[in-house]
Amino acid sequence: QDGLATKRFGREAVYFDAIASTQNEAHRRAEAGAPEGLVVIADVQTGGRGRLGRSWHSPPETGIWMSLVLRPDVPLPRVPQLTLVAAVSLADTLAACTGLSVGIKWPNDLLAGGRKVCGILTELAAEADRVHYVILGIGLNVNQTEEDFPPELRARAGSLAMAAGRSFSRVALAQRMLEGLEADYDDYLQKGFAPFKRRWEARAVSLGQRVVARTPGGDFVGIARGIDDDGALLLEQANGALRKIYSADLDL
Ligand code: BTN
Incomplete structure (x- = not known):
């Protein structure tokens, strides 16, 4: 946590060498009352989950696999906006940290060098029409080489290192991502979605196509x-x- 300039996000963090899925662990902790900002992070996931019931390839020492507990005070129908806020926030942070041009493929895949480098999985727990908590799962491919991906993923998946031709510090990137997310999340809660919609559209790779x-x-x-x-x-x-x-x- 040295060098992390946030007030809440990541102040409480649980680290695992190996875990089935940080997402599942974050659900358990949120159910048990974990505060907003708790981060579950792992070096390797053996059962990483992606969108639409897919699995998420999460090998050791190469990526950032983390899940963040949020407790937003917003009406239930607005929760999907949070996924887009996160996508914009992460795209801006990664572009600033790496110098790469980072695009967003709807709804929330981040692309660099023409390949998907980051996936976001937002999962909601609600009681009646009240948001109980949201788990924001982030899978970022940082230092993988082409050979680190299973053959069936190679055409579409990439890493920041593959796109930039150099490697990056995973700790530093995770810290910058949490800082950006906290600032953008607070902005969203105060100012609403309109500025993020514009920022999202400015980074979208497919508009007009x-x-x-x-x-x-x-x-x-x-x-x-x-x-x-x-x-x-x-x-x-x-x-x-x-x-x-x-x-x-x-x-x-
Ligand atoms: C996608 O399908 O694009 C979303 C992928 C989300 C992967 C992350 S890695 C950390 C967290 N734990 C999981 O099991 N999944 C998410």
Whole structure:
């Protein structure tokens, strides 16, 4: 924690050499009353989880695998905005720390060097219509080489080191990420989503382009035009109508 300039985020931190998933551990701790800002971080995850029920490859000594407990006082329908706030915040921090150009692929994949380097998993626990807590899971590929990824991931996944041609301190990056997240989270709670929506759109890689949204209800083709206040993707279809996409994988 030396060198960490936050008031809350990461002030309380639990570190594991190895764990199934920091996300699951953060859920357990939040249920047991852990305060906002608690960070669970591990060197290696044996059962890392990704979006849409996928697994997340989390090998030792190369990436940052961490989960942050949040207790935002916002109405339930606004919680998806938090994922986009986190994506913008992390993209800005990583760009500043590495000098790389970091883009966001909807909803919250961070790309550098044309590959996904960071994934974000936001999970919510609610009671009736009140937010109980949110776990913000961050998986950042820092120092992996191409060979560190399983063959089936190599075409799409990369690391900051692969994009920049040099390695980075994982501790320093984790600290800068927590500092940026705390400042942006506080800003979001005070000022709302509008500034973040603009920042998100400025970093988006697919706006104005033809994309295929693979949703549980089928594939939709169209031009990505932006996001709405719920964080849904606005897809302009061939007939000119805008369709809102809430959950999908995007093919660029
Ligand atoms: C994605 O599918 O893009 C999201 C990946 C999120 C991975 C992180 S790593 C730390 C935390 N623990 C997990 O099991 N998953 C998240």
